[in-house]
Amino acid sequence: MALPDLDKSVGHSFGLEVDGIMIAQIQEVSGLKMEQDVIELKQNTNDGKYIVKKLPGRPKAGEVTLTRGLSGDNSFEKWVKDAHFGKMTSARKGGAIIVFDYEGTPIKRYKLTNAWPKSLEIGSLKAGDTSVLTEKIVLTYEMMEVE
Template structure:
């Protein structure tokens, strides 16, 4: 039988400490991405930030009925960025740093600076930064310059880049702002 907590001992979980009357979680449509100290124009979609930790199972020699689990290597999933096709060449310029066709032997890859740290800012409905993530040592493993073209379609042309990364963390310096009333 579960223990009941007397009302005087109940602990209220405040999900928004600076805005305790806020009930709704943040919406996922208000964000900006930055690399090389500049915001990247027109990014309309960013895939989820995901990490997976390998499970190492083992058993004690004398205990044949139970296995134990321990954390192993952690891997960070690639991040896909999408945006409507424009004249801004930021995606292509970065992809060309990883491999430039016809650049000549030894200069196809910009080894010194093809990796970049990326900064992802997440905003509330009032346009205030509420969360931010630092994504480390990114480089493009896939660049899609054009989508499949279809003369019978009325869709926006989407450019895509997939970024490999070596980890990310929440920026602890970004704190919840007091929201305007």
């Protein structure tokens, strides 16, 4: 039996691809999950015992938070502005969060359907601070698929 290549399982860097455009240098991705409702079916068996069966329900929409270093790229701000002013036909986008290995080869894609920005947060501004200033965007999406 071959041993798994654990070097490939290290998420070295991440990217967000939206409408075919790659937004690289994402520092952190959190909250990425697939979830669905649970339906409880309560019934009695033939011999009179009470049981509860759990059945899969509808998929739930989700939210993911992406953090990157602040740069001159204003793509996040433009996207948030479209959603803020109700231009949802241009704000809702298809995209994917891509995880790369050390060699820059994509190892996983998380495809997001009808994603749009819920919020954009700029890191703390402190006089004399030497930490990197970041921007954090929260995307809400209707469906996620793993490719």
